[in-house]
Amino acid sequence: MKKLSLVIMVWMLLLTACSSGGQQGAAGNGNSVASADQSGKESQGSGNAEDEQPIELSFYFPVAVGGPITSFIDKLAADFHQENPSITVKPVYAGSYQDTMTKAATAVQGGNAPDLAVLLSTELYSLLEMDALEELTPRFSEEYFNGFYEAFMSNTKSGDQVWSVPFQRSTIVLYYNKDMFKEAGLDPEKAPANWDELREFASKLTVKDSSGSVSQWGLEIPSTGYQYWMLQALSLQSGSNIVNNNGTEVYFNKPEVKEALQFYTDLGRKDKVMPEGVLEWATVPSDFISGKTAMMFHTTGNLSKVKADATFDFGVAYLPANKSYGSPTGGGNLYVFKDIPEERKAAAVKFIEFLTQPERVAQWSIDTGYVGTTEAAYETELLKSYVAGFPQAAVARDQMKYASSELSTYQNGQVTKLFNDNIQSALLGEMTPEEALEKSQQQADDILKKYRK
Known part of the structure; x- marks a missing residue:
């Protein structure tokens, strides 16, 4: 009987050890499933918990000037997705600025707002009256906003609250x-x-x-x-x-x-x-x-x-x-809409941060002719070199000191x-x-x- 009791005790200890090891592998120290998932995300450039589920953003965009603007936007969306595989940006080309505003307003009123849009900076008060916008003041740092030319920021604010981010701006x-x-x-x-x-x-x-x-x-x-x-x-x-x-x-x-x-x-x-x-x-x-x-x-x-x-x-x-x-300044700003889930708001903010990095602002200015919206963009070697070979590109920037x-x-x-x-x-x-x-x-x-x- 003693031998039988000893065998039973050893067997029970083995069962306990196996059970503990299995739980630890699934959810304990990160080895097995959890660590493999995290490793996969890190190799794709994102380890945030918000990125675990795929997110698709609708991005309303106008085409108001000549040139292959749509191809540039498509490439930016594709580059962003490559860096953030769980977020897909779907550009929706809506025609003129007026057409795009009409489409956005109709979608908001129908309870199906886009996630973000480029609309005229001058649409601010109309969008505020519709209660359509997500306030962006708490979404970005003061240092971030200070990086934009002051004349461009004038059309982003109501009082001290910031409601949009300068993007394709002009004079x-x-x-x-x-x-x-x-x-x-x-x-x-x-x-x-x-x-x-x-x-x-x-x-x-x-x-x-x-x-x-x-x-x-x-x-x-x-x-x-x-x-x-x-x-x-x-x-x-x-x-x-x-x-x-x-x-x-x-x-x-x-x-x-x-x-x-x-x-x-x-x-x-x-x-x-x-x-x-x-x-x-x-x-x-x-x-x-x-x-x-x-x-x-x-x-x-x-x-x-x-x-x-x-x-x-x-x-x-x-x-x-x-x-x-x-x-006067002109052109469009990036707006995020209010009545969308928080995870899509966060993803939209991430896309705005991506679009407004100095190198991308510089390339966008070169590709389109729009004014670089930040001083940092003109400090990049990319835009410095472009302006040196094509001085006409500096005129709008220099005229900014007279802009309103x-x-x-x-x-x-x-x-x-x-x-x-x-x-x-x-x-x-x-x-x-x-x-x-x-x-x-x-x-x-x-x-x-x-x-x-």
């Missing part, structure tokens, strides 16, 4: 054809520095054929889509912005704005150095590239397209000054549409500049009065 610059400057007897290395020179140069650059028809215009400034943006630039040059800093009040009928719109209309209707009537936003760069106009005002976001397609030597310069230099926030209000779509319509009416001669601006001010006041405390 307006002057493009000019150096070959045409030479033919007109102008110094190809000297762009017009002020309004008087702009009018004078444009006159010399406007060419008529034997029948008296204009075969080459001196200047084109778009008058569709973003005519408010062009007028805002001229207003800043005259010494006044057209909006306050909290989206509740506009100053469309100030004397400086009237002076600006009079100059804008005179270029076509009185000075005859620019086509009268409607000049399509998308057509103006094509006219410049094809030689139909010697100069144009346009976004720096078209710089890479002009560089790739122009068959002539061209220059880029600050917008000419009136009382001072000036341009873009027109952005509550009910921004309504306000900008009525303003655009009235500006266009003035350009077409249907109203005087003063009538157009007084009407714009009255209409905007009617819309915005409920937002004023």
Whole structure:
């Protein structure tokens, strides 16, 4: 019996040891399943617990300028997935900025918000009114936000709260054809520095054929889509912005704005150095590239397209000054939406961090022509080398010291549409500049009065 008892005790000890070892291998010290899983994640560049389940992010993106923007975004999404295998970013190309905003707003109202989107920085107050946005102040450090140019950050904030991150940002610059400057007897290395020179140069650059028809215009400034943006630039040059800093009040009928719109209309209707009537936003760069106009005002976001397609030597310069230099900022910011699960918010923030690393900001600026949004991007060897070989790429950056926030209000779509319509009416001669601006001010006041405390 003693021998039998001893055998039973040994057997029970062996069973206990095996049971303990099995539990330890499955969930104890990390050997076996747990360590293999962790090792696999580390080899793929991620060991975070949030990455254990696959996450797919919908990313709404507009295409507002020329060039293969979609292919650049597709590559960024693929590169991010390679570094973060459990997160897949699905770009959704929604057309123009306006189309993208409409699509995003419809999705939010239908309870199916995207995870993140690039929308105009000026849509901030409209999105806040919809209660659509995730506040980003606690998601990033103050040091991170301080890395962006101050003028770009102006359109990201309401009070001290940050609601978006600058991404594909721009200013307006002057493009000019150096070959045409030479033919007109102008110094190809000297762009017009002020309004008087702009009018004078444009006159010399406007060419008529034997029948008296204009075969080459001196200047084109778009008058569709973003005519408010062009007028805002001229207003800043005259010494006044057209909006306050909290989206509740506009100053469309100030004397400086009237002076600006009079100059804008005179270029076509009185000075005859620019086509009268409607000049399509998308057509103006094509006219410049094809030689139909010697100069144009346009976004720096078209710089890479002009560089790739122009068959002539061209220059880029600050917008000419009136009382001072000036341009509003423009372009799109990255927004994260509120009504999505926390793990997708965290993944969206991770994607934003990825997109705004200095090397990627530098490459994006080179690929697209948009302004690098951070000073650190211009300190990279990549962008330093590019600017050294293509100095035109530095103009928009250098003009940032004269840049101001873009027109952005509550009910921004309504306000900008009525303003655009009235500006266009003035350009077409249907109203005087003063009538157009007084009407714009009255209409905007009617819309915005409920937002004023």
